[in-house]
Amino acid sequence: MNHLMPHPAEIIEKRQENENTYTFRLRFCEEEVQRHYRFLPGQFNMLYAFGVGEVPITLVSDPMDTEFLDHTIRIVGNVTQALARLHVGDKLGLRGPFGSAWPLDKAQGHDVLVLTGGLGCAPSMGAIRYIMRHRSSYGKLAILHGVKAPSDLIYQKKFLEWGKIPNTEVFLSADQADRTWKHKVGLVTHLLDQVNFDAGRVLVMMCGPEIMMRFAVKECLVKGIQADAIYLALERNMKCALGFCGHCQLGPQFICKDGPVLCYDKIKNIFDIKEV
């Protein structure tokens, strides 16, 4: 099988999240492919824009939903720009799922702290949705999300909904805010002080800019959370998603197959070193 070849998929729905961010609801054109497709929260697909190229994008939909596959894309380069130009009914290429998942089994019976920054909230979506479906299997859930500016905030409705669910707290923060902003102001790492948790029984799921995660990890460690209870979703250049192209390496890890979700304990010796 040529796993490097995409399958055609149709855009079922296109939702604009903010100025340069869209969520695409996709469905494989071949029924057979759609029927057999299963993924775990945290895994990603390679999305192909005709004639332009491929990009790795995490699935943001509920893994229990076998009808549609949602992907949130920010326009940052050629491929995402080409994808953003597509409309409902247009076709693109899709292959996956690839990579590791959030440790949702390990997290059962634990409190969960989801800490995200910017578009890093997208990869955590699947995990939050999963926990919501199996709410009683998990302890307290705290969702800490930071954005640079209020206009960067996406999924606002979801965040507010989740905040109303018992035993669930949502804290939103913007680095710089205007008067319309009803939430906290400051760095997302400062939100950690707002949450009460038992460092011994909490599991952290983190995604965002690496600089944010470096500081957030340090804060978590200071608060007594163990390195093996911290999970990060990382981003690297990827061409194949199969561990063959070599682009996504971080030390011994291939982010495409050992990651994108990695236990901090596995990378703690190199995570703070520049340009590894």
Next chain:
Amino acid sequence: MTAFSIDRSELDSLFQALKKRGYEVVGPTLQDQAIVYDYIESSAELPVGMSDEQEAGSYRLKKRSDGALFAYAVGPHAWKKFLHPSHQRLWTVKKQKGDLQFISEKPNSIRYAFIGVRACDIAAMQVQDKVFLSGTEKNYFYKELRENTFIVGVNCSHAVSTCFCTSMQTGPKLLSGFDLSLTELIENERHIFLLKCGSKKGEEVLQELSYDQAKPAEQEAAQKLIENTSQQINKNLDVSNIQELFYQNYEHSHWEDVAERCLSCANCTMVCPTCFCTTVEDVSDLSGDHSERWQKWDSCFSLDFSYTHGTGPRRSSIKSRYRQWLTHKLATWIDQFGSSGCVGCGRCITWCPVGIDLTQEVAALRGIQK
């Protein structure tokens, strides 16, 4: 393994036997003042009577008077150029009335017979086998090519100053991974090859040749020849605790020192027989309804290699790119695939335009560390 002997003239019978079986015969040839691999028809196209001298940043051919066919070390080509080609179309896509139709490229069904493969290069193939075939996903294009390849190995009778297979325990003697192995013996006007079979395929091909049982004296001479080659190898790479060495020295000042010399030209990765990194390129035509995806060799020395939007290149300094290459080759490769990514062929030393020698860089990391 039983040893046989064939006359030098029987080499052409070997080529014919391989061709009869549908193999494309590829072997060392003389081109542009270097010994490189290409399609060959007869043994006359081999680099007859040629040898080489290699040093860090230097490669020179030298004539010999004995008409030897394999009395040189490895040149700039690695066999990966056939098994993991520098350009490979992966698939084609057609756009018709808005629908996309993807068509997979079929693996190349060509059957190669490689002539004169050195022990270090067989080890390199075994390393790439681990990269491409040991995981849950197999490399679709590599698998078939590799499985269809017939390997005629040759024991090295000549080493150059950049060779260090003895450190990596990959040579100079062929131990496994070949269908037939040859040892070239030229004594008293006699030019013969000692031959051993490494597979059933090899045994079958042998039956088409005119051969003798090897005489004890010939076997002894072959043994001596290989031992002699082994003794010619002076370069040494100390691989003891090599992972720890690298993992404890990510921030060693010596990386700056290498970066002052390294041009980040990627030559080392192109000539390396195990370097496997690739990128992809989409090629469209003016019709706008047809596109192809091509895979091309890439190098961790290029800036684009680690580029992500928003952050730019993850490794923007030459220091970090050299560190990535060497750390991967000698240390993280072991975590990933269970063996070193280096086979001691020395190509990266010879073909580095500024003569950077990885064995010396490793020694420097060790030296300053103590």
